[in-house]
Amino acid sequence: MNPYKILNINSNVTKADIILSVTTAMRARKYSADKIARAQKELLNPISKAAHDFIQFLDIEPFLKAIDLTPPKQTPSRAIERLSLFDEKM
Amino acid sequence: MKKSVSKSGAMLAKAEKFMKRGNYLFAQKEFAKVYKNNKDSVIAAKIEHCRQEAAKLKAKDLVKRARKYLKKNKKLAACRCFEEAYAITGEKWLAERIGELTEAAAGNDVESAARQHEAKGDYSKAAKLYEQSYNLNSETGRSLLKQRQAACLVKSEQYEQAIECYDLILEGMNAPTLESAYNYGFALSHQGRHFRCLKIWGLIVSGEKAFLKQKETVARLLEADIYKLLLLSDAHLQENVVGMPLKGEDAKTPDDKAKSLHNYPHDLAAAYEASCYLQSDFGFKGLDQLKTYCQWRLIESLWVEEQYETIADLIFNPNVSNRSAALLETWGPTILANLARLSYKCAQTSGRQLTELALYWFTALYHPTTWRLFSNPDFNNDEFEKKTEVRLKLISMADAIWSHAGRNHAGNGSQSSDEAKSFWDIEKQLIADIDSLVNGRKKMVHLVCTPRFAIHFGVADQVLELIRSANDSQGVRYFKNREHYLESGSYYSAVGKSLYYLKAQAYKKALDNLPENSQNEFEKYGILKVRYTYGLYCLETGAEPPGRYFDSGPALFAIAPHYETELVKKAEEANELDQMTLYEEALNGIYTQALKEKSEPLVQIQKVLSLVMSRRALEMFNKDMMNNKTLSITLKKALKLNPQNEFARGLLEETKADLEILEMEKALNRFKMHKACKIAVESDYPKVTEAFFEYMEYGLKGIHESSHDTSQKLLILNETYDWCAWVDDKHPILDEIEILIEEFGGEVPQ
Numbered sequence: 001m002n003p004y005k006i007l008n009i010n011s012n013v014t015k016a017d018i019i020l021s022v023t024t025a026m027r028a029r030k031y032s033a034d035k036i037a038r039a040q041k042e043l044l045n046p047i048s049k050a051a052h053d054f055i056q057f058l059d060i061e062p063f064l065k066a067i068d069l070t071p072p073k074q075t076p077s078r079a080i081e082r083l084s085l086f087d088e089k090m
Numbered sequence: 091m092k093k094s095v096s097k098s099g100a101m102l103a104k105a106e107k108f109m110k111r112g113n114y115l116f117a118q119k120e121f122a123k124v125y126k127n128n129k130d131s132v133i134a135a136k137i138e139h140c141r142q143e144a145a146k147l148k149a150k151d152l153v154k155r156a157r158k159y160l161k162k163n164k165k166l167a168a169c170r171c172f173e174e175a176y177a178i179t180g181e182k183w184l185a186e187r188i189g190e191l192t193e194a195a196a197g198n199d200v201e202s203a204a205r206q207h208e209a210k211g212d213y214s215k216a217a218k219l220y221e222q223s224y225n226l227n228s229e230t231g232r233s234l235l236k237q238r239q240a241a242c243l244v245k246s247e248q249y250e251q252a253i254e255c256y257d258l259i260l261e262g263m264n265a266p267t268l269e270s271a272y273n274y275g276f277a278l279s280h281q282g283r284h285f286r287c288l289k290i291w292g293l294i295v296s297g298e299k300a301f302l303k304q305k306e307t308v309a310r311l312l313e314a315d316i317y318k319l320l321l322l323s324d325a326h327l328q329e330n331v332v333g334m335p336l337k338g339e340d341a342k343t344p345d346d347k348a349k350s351l352h353n354y355p356h357d358l359a360a361a362y363e364a365s366c367y368l369q370s371d372f373g374f375k376g377l378d379q380l381k382t383y384c385q386w387r388l389i390e391s392l393w394v395e396e397q398y399e400t401i402a403d404l405i406f407n408p409n410v411s412n413r414s415a416a417l418l419e420t421w422g423p424t425i426l427a428n429l430a431r432l433s434y435k436c437a438q439t440s441g442r443q444l445t446e447l448a449l450y451w452f453t454a455l456y457h458p459t460t461w462r463l464f465s466n467p468d469f470n471n472d473e474f475e476k477k478t479e480v481r482l483k484l485i486s487m488a489d490a491i492w493s494h495a496g497r498n499h500a501g502n503g504s505q506s507s508d509e510a511k512s513f514w515d516i517e518k519q520l521i522a523d524i525d526s527l528v529n530g531r532k533k534m535v536h537l538v539c540t541p542r543f544a545i546h547f548g549v550a551d552q553v554l555e556l557i558r559s560a561n562d563s564q565g566v567r568y569f570k571n572r573e574h575y576l577e578s579g580s581y582y583s584a585v586g587k588s589l590y591y592l593k594a595q596a597y598k599k600a601l602d603n604l605p606e607n608s609q610n611e612f613e614k615y616g617i618l619k620v621r622y623t624y625g626l627y628c629l630e631t632g633a634e635p636p637g638r639y640f641d642s643g644p645a646l647f648a649i650a651p652h653y654e655t656e657l658v659k660k661a662e663e664a665n666e667l668d669q670m671t672l673y674e675e676a677l678n679g680i681y682t683q684a685l686k687e688k689s690e691p692l693v694q695i696q697k698v699l700s701l702v703m704s705r706r707a708l709e710m711f712n713k714d715m716m717n718n719k720t721l722s723i724t725l726k727k728a729l730k731l732n733p734q735n736e737f738a739r740g741l742l743e744e745t746k747a748d749l750e751i752l753e754m755e756k757a758l759n760r761f762k763m764h765k766a767c768k769i770a771v772e773s774d775y776p777k778v779t780e781a782f783f784e785y786m787e788y789g790l791k792g793i794h795e796s797s798h799d800t801s802q803k804l805l806i807l808n809e810t811y812d813w814c815a816w817v818d819d820k821h822p823i824l825d826e827i828e829i830l831i832e833e834f835g836g837e838v839p840q
Binding site for chain 2: 002005046047048049050051053054055057058059060063064067068069071072074075076079080082083085086087088
């Protein structure tokens, strides 16, 4: 169970946000009331919230930051001329 | 008049004859001549029949001619023949064929017009005419018309339409000509589809310098496009159309992020594939970063879409270059948490990647970089305790997965799942110990890992050093006892694999995986434990004779005395003969080894060996598998091992008495009375004397019925009296003998 997905919220939310999101999730009827209640319970408990914060979010920022995406300096002209060397004889 | 009638009859006969032979034309003529003089309706009908049949034959002939023309590709002449035939028969198929031929003829005209325009360089017009000709032509060779149309479209710079044409050609599974392949790629390149262009040009095998140079140019354009795409995508991720920040943690909701990533995985996957292609086919250098970036972005989007298995295939698949080990080598602990998360998610959603979960989970949870992630603003002063609780919560969440996996695998004989669970349990304890040993020392945090992780990533020796450093001469400075110390180290040593197998109760595998020689104390301990446990396994299952595996016993007991206690308990509980025999063999092996090693005397083992030996001997004796003599020897041996063995002692006493009785009975039966009396006199056991007198009493009872005469009877009675008096001169049997002597008129001995 991913309580963040059920409540459609991200990890940096307050307790008030969590409670508000329950109402929204109930209205959306995407998940059962039981699942929504369990998701709320999981996130209102600081220990299990911290555990879910660890499990539910992949952290790729350190890897992206380490990558240099500077394009090569010399990029050829975009246009190329058509070659006739493969043309069939008429 | 008569002559006229006969002439008419002859003509009629002639006509009938022609008709019969199928010569309808002549038959019709003859019938017409007859009808001229005789207007008979029957003849009229025959004339009509012959006319119709003749027309049919003509039509048939025309179709035949038309087909001949078609074979010679004379479509116009053929068409005329079909038209004539149709005029006769009016058959539908002929009309259809005429239509087709008319169109083809027209198409040929259009095609030649198209060629003329192409030759003149009016490619746009030529393309239209080729298309017209293609539509008119329903025969083979249409694909070539399409390829000509596409070529003209390229030459007239109508690239999009040209691409559509080439797509159609390829859809029809028609192999493009060299010219078409080149033109197709050229059009694709002009439309910015460089990757597809290069793939199409890959079909052309050519060493032409101009072409190779052009390919290189397109490859460079593709490289630039990938950079552009990634930079644009990155910008797009950071700010969506309504200006809402979406990147990473800033995305308002997971749904928002998922929406922003719609189709993104496809682009990223294509970019990744293109990067790989440029690297492999064009030898472009410096694309590793690009590839890695694509991969990470792809993984991110797949994560949002919960496609964990796809990510696992990318990361854990050994056939993929960026597999987890390589990633760990590159990224170190930064990636560890992600590998742990991924394996957790895979295990949770599909029950797969359990091995990876066991490999990464604990190491990730105990790593200081992860420890920092457990922080929460709500954890005020007692942060350490709370973070420890988070770690325990995560461990229990993963434990739940194992329980679930265990239930799912229960009964299906999934050994690997059971093994993985055993490993999980061991590692849970081991990593907690190593964490305590490191105790937050920064230089050593990388050593807080599970044994398999340590071996996999080459830090096992460092962990062993760490364990040694926490040891005093008895191995108890940190560890509970020496066994705890050696056990912890052995998992990180070369015997670790065997110990895992042992834990999973795969005893044979454990034995087979032992190293030939031990390099250190941990390996020595591991070997002892595996050999000893395998011996126990043999003892209980009878897999093979266990004796030789118990030579490890004394050394192991010296480290871990509980093994000795456990064995003693089991040996004491053995009550079946086979079981006792095996235990005796095992205990004897241990005892002999201890003597060889001159180690501390194994008092418990010695005592239980004595007990099992005497019990086994009795059991064999009771089952007539052992005689008194062997029993006595065995019991003496048991008593030598343990003089306090009361069981053996009591048994031996009984046995000795029995042996004397046996010997005495033997002497009595042979009338060696002196010997018999001597045994009875010298015996320490009353049982023997009693047996002697019982024998004598039996003899007295039969004296009346014996066939001896009175003097002989008196002689026997007197001798019996002497023997009995020698054994016991106060025994009541003497009175009985006296009465009998008197009865027979003898003189009572004094």
